[in-house]
Amino acid sequence: MATKVVVGILLCLLAFKSLVSGVQAPERHRFREEAQQCRLERIQARLPSRWIESEGGITQVWNEANEEFQCAGVAAFRNIIRPNSLSLPKYHSAPMLVYIEQGEGFLGLDFPGCTETYEAQSGPFSRSSRRIRGDKEEDKHQKVRKVCRGDMIVIPAGTVQWCHNDGGQDLVVVAFMDLNNDDNQLDLRVRSSYLASGVPREARRRAKADDLVNIFSGFNPEFLAEAYNIPLDLVKKMQEERGDGLIVKCDEEMSFMTPEEEEEELSESPFSRREEDSNGLEETICTARVQHNMNTQKEADVYSREAGRVNILNQLKLPILRFMGMSAEKGHLFANAEYNLHWSMTDHRLAYVIDGEAEIEIADDYGNQVFKERVSRGNMFVIPQFYPSFARAGQQGFEWITFKTSNQPMKSPVVGYTSLFRALPLQLLEQAFQITTAEAQQLKQTRNQHTFLFPPSTSTREVLLEKE
Template sequence: MGGTKILVALFLCLMVSSTLGQFSSHKRLSYQAQQCRLSRLSSNEPNQRFEFEGGLIELWDENEEQYQCTGVHAMRVTVQQNSLALPNFSPFPVLVYIERGEGILGVTYPGCPETYHSSGGRQEGYRGEEERGFSHSKDLHQKVHRFRRGDILAIPPGAVHWCYNDGNEEVVAVHVADLNNPANQLDQSFRAFYLAGASENSGQRGIRRLGDRHGQRQFNNILSAFDSELLAEAFDVPEELIRRVQQPENRGLIVRVEKGEMRILAPEGEQEYEYERRRKYMGLDINGLEETICTMRLRHSLDNRREADVFSRHGGRLNIVNEHKLPILRYLDMSVEKGNMFPNTLYSPHWAINSHSIIYVTRGEAHIQVVGHQGQTIMDDRVREGEMFVIPQYFAATARAGNQGFEYVSFKTTSSPMKSPMVGYTSVFRAMPVQVLTNAYQISPSEAQELKYNREHQTFFLPSGRGGRSTRF
């Protein structure tokens, strides 16, 4: 028996290592429908809205050229108080930004052990402990994660996840899915496979099946199509219970929960960490995956000022969460940054070297300009709170914050994003010899010196006027 457990653990380790290795290869799918012949970019709010018993889902149009070019899908999910977004999984990685509220996220990895039990007192209900006299009345499950406003959450492809709002206000979360990720071997249509829930294709409370571009078919959870007798045998439960699971009430994808029914799911301070430490010390349920994906952090705060990567006293700050701050992003091949620009601050003209940028406006407004490879302006608009727009890889862009400032979250399609600024002490202009600039632009050496050094103490966020100084750390 011991030898069998070792072989199973070794097999699972090799399986996960192989999967992570595929993610880290950073190869992207070639997809014929992916076109980046963009002549116009624009910012917009979601154009589809689906209401449920406990919240709503708003979708941006995945058929728009800018989303087809970048290979992403975006939606905004609102979960009301004491409501549960039902368990589901997708074939691609998803980054989630918590715009408002707080709650609990559960993410289930296949092959990982339970690391959390729902109540204090003695540890009960371990696998294979019937002979020790332990009770199975207590709930054992994988770790759950508390999130709050300003957090970024990473959800790996194929991982079942759910969300519960136990806070005092609505949870509003912006989801960006990377459909062009190598983990997705299907086409570039958005798909979500639900383990619970059902909706009719009628009225405002109904929802068309996500991923169906024509939206003419009814949504059901994936268990509903199986033979009930087969599932009853698989779960070793009465067939009547399976029929109830297969045909739930038409409550949608987000459902209300009676007060008090979800208390056991909330993390209780340090108890879950102490419990996990004791399990490892006792040698229970160790399968070899604990130092890999089973214990990776999924959450990181974007609002921590001490972690700002760029800080300007007169311009603003920039927080970047990449594979170094949140290692799981290395395998998802995604990252995110949050910018907070002071009123009238200018973002240095730049281009992204290795990623597309999907930008969601969280506060204020800004004037955005984007220029394509033929020197044509493809975006020259003012963007506002609640809107989203795209800046494709290598397209040059700049922004000026409005009178009330500008705050945004930018989702990246790489785990280690790189930018090439045109202005500042890390700019391409400063890196070129004066003689190159004088001959390229037919200007005098003194004018070339101004191009190179007038912003030599600044980078990225440029305060309005001259004389402001910025600091990077």
């Protein structure tokens, strides 16, 4: 009798728990489900929808409210930073992957809770460096990274970032944001919080840039003066939203301490730091590697002498991506080469065209063609999860970067050596497609010498030879 009572109580508890879960779960996930309704009748190749002119460059923003961007939960922007100009310090609510499309410069990332690990000494024992001006005061700061074309940089959510162009040409930086990442608990909007300047209120209305604000402007000046223990005039300068915008022209040549210029012993090691200055994070995020160059041919993960190459960046190459849920791929197809028909099993993809042209076809998971366009430099388009896609390069080749919403992405190819057809029994193919044994064998063995990159077909080669 007692056993029956206990069992009855347990069943009641389980039923109550299921009822509560059934009521709460839909409400808890309602926003993400509504925001990610991927009912796309048509995907478009898009150019930036907003251009924000600044004294030192241009900020171009893709509209994250477009339905395919909402489906994937992603956003993107591009900064064009002119020589000796500075993209002002800011942070974002979502993690980012940043690709250096052109030029070179310095990138600063200030990780919360991490101490200054680079120190410029002044006095008789300091060593000379052409990166440190002698008339400057003693300075300490976190690591400043030299970046150049092909570099991919990982920026966690909330990390303060800035970028300076010290080269002779424009520095072009393309950024991808994963708005649907677990690190972002807000909505699927780009939220950029600037620690200096920002777009003035009137200019924000004209540029529809309500998200590009100076965070200090929302505080009482007297409160900030007391909190920082600084004069009120200095606080007003911190709060000022100047007309020079988000990228400013520097009054003088900027100088930063980097290991390339300064002796290694001047870079303070976490192990030599005084114990009272240590916060226990020095061997984790504070020293994590966040930079990887994707332009190196010798590190290509997929390579074909006739078709091109693909460089993959995932959590195995850059361990910090394990905690970010993101990855990337950079590809280069030769003229008229093809990228195998496939779909992604783990992630949405945001593709950006760096150079050249290609004809892209995408179908949805219902078999409807949702994209068939010739894309060119500067175009950006979304490929949702499980949507099959195919690419054929133009006469000048095709170079692109793909940002992905998974730290360990996986593809399923439909053609080639690892094709799903090769794994199916021959007789099954005969019955499924109502074809002969010879046709089924042809379907299994086609392109069996290739994986993802296909050289131009024989017919294409003949057309090219005729044109020559």
